[in-house]
Amino acid sequence: MASTYSFDIVSDFDRQELVNALDQTNREISNRYDLKDTKTTVDLGDETITVNTDSEFTLDTVHSIMLTKATKRKLSPKIFDYGKVESASGNRVRQEIKLQKGISQDIGKKIAKLIRDEFKKVQASIQGDAVRVTSKSKDDLQQIIQRLKQEELPVALQFTNYR
Structure with missing residues (x-):
C-alpha cells in the first residue's frame, strides 16, 4: 500500500x-x-x-x-x-x-528545515501561510507534532487536515 x-x-x-x-x-x-x-x-x-x-x-x-x-x-x-x-x-x-494570524515565510522555512533535519523520510512544503507535511508513516507525523509542540516558536501552532 x-x-x-x-x-x-x-x-x-x-x-x-x-x-x-x-x-x-x-x-x-x-x-x-x-x-x-x-x-x-x-x-x-x-x-x-x-x-x-x-x-x-x-x-x-x-x-x-x-x-x-x-x-x-x-x-x-x-x-x-x-x-x-x-x-x-x-x-x-x-x-x-x-x-498574529498565519505563519510568516521565515518561520515557515525554520519549521520546514527542522522537519527535514530531524525526520529524513518526511517532506515539508510551504504553502502560503501554512506548512504541509507529508509522509508514508502516520507515526512519523505524530512524532513531528510532538516535536513542534516542544519547540519555542513566536507563533501559536495548530495542526489541521490530518489525513
Missing part, C-alpha cells in the same frame, strides 16, 4: 472566542473598583485590538485581564503582538495590539 498521509501546520485563532474574551474583559473593567472611573475602552478591529486608558499602570492591568480571559477560552497568548504605548489626548495612553 503506497498511500501517503499529511497534515497542515497553521497559525490561527477562533475569532468568536476572541470576541467573547474581549466582552468578558470589558465587563470586568466596568465592574472592578480600581478600573471603574478610568473610562478604559478595549476595541476589536479587523486585525488589531485598541486599548485606550488613563495610565500605563491600568494598561498593564487590562493586559493581564485580557490574557486571563483569552487563555481560559483556549486562545494562545502568542496571538497578541503588543505595539508601542502612545500618548493620547487628555493625558491618556493608547496601545494597538496586532493579532
